[in-house]
Amino acid sequence: MKEHQAREYIFEEKVKKLLQDSRYISIIEEEVPGRSGYHDIHAYGRINVPTAFLYPVRIICQYKYYAKNRVELNHIRDFGGIMADISEKNYTIKGEAKNIPDRYTYSGCFFSATAFSRDAQEYAWAHNIFMVSLERIGVMQPILKKIDNFVAGLSESTINNITKQELLEGYEREVEEESVMPEAVIGIVNGVYPVMIMGKKDWLKPVLEEAENSEIGKVYIDSVYRSENQFEANFELNFMESSGEFSVPVAVLEKLMEREDNNTRDHVVFNVDIPYVTKKGRKIFISMEVFVEGFNRGDYTNKQISFFQL
Structure with a gap:
């Protein structure tokens, strides 16, 4: 993996924990396929407060943690393509012209440790993609700094060869964050x-x-x-x-x-x-x-x- 991917893997786990602890969203660790296949989406959020006239809502999330760069238009556009492919799976035909029974309302949210460019914001609004930036949230900065320091302390060889699971286990083992977790x-x-x-x-x-x-x-x-x-x-x-x-x-x-x-x-x-x-x-x-x-x-x-x- 690359350095920014290492940050993103840890960042993803922190955001998922915050969502889970919010009591509004439950994180379900499960592969989410699209019409054309899988898109490296390994979990989704389930809304715990049902809404009438909508199929059960599933939140598909993207997580980015760049050191300095903003989330740009191409990142949002790529995520929009993933959301469209996942949503279209609802309409595929199974068996003898039979609609599949597993129908959901899919919603996309892009979480980022840095801000979104203006072009990215306009595109996201137009395509029903929600954005959450944590760049200016003061209580989140100690967590982001801990992630930065941990990944910066890994050698290039370690980053190139470590698995996602080993990375997450190493972070949880070596980094104390309970006192600053918002x-x-x-x-x-x-x-x-x-x-x-x-x-x-x-x-x-x-x-x-x-x-x-x-x-x-x-x-x-x-x-x-x-x-x-x-x-x-x-x-x-x-x-x-x-x-x-x-x-x-x-x-x-x-x-x-x-x-x-x-x-x-x-x-x-x-x-x-x-x-x-x-x-x-x-x-x-x-x-x-x-x-x-x-x-x-x-x-x-x-x-x-x-x-x-x-």
């Missing part, structure tokens, strides 16, 4: 776009407690801070003594602003729904409303005060 949940921004909200261990606990005490399952976030570069916007949500953060690609941000069904109210920055399965197996939705009431508008820049301002 906690993540899946959120849905304004009912449209999924994000991975991450914070330190147990950051979500007071949010869950507040939502369960609310008659409508809603939590009002105390404050929000937004920062942005040319590729993505990062949001930090603060509630009581805890905080969580997530990023949204700027092209996606613009699409969300332009949607006809954008009905954001005055003073509300945005709404994030969190589908969640409790430890007792109860399926719930938590709604986090992020607003700036109680703060002076002059304390914020335009980009901080509203999710829907350019």
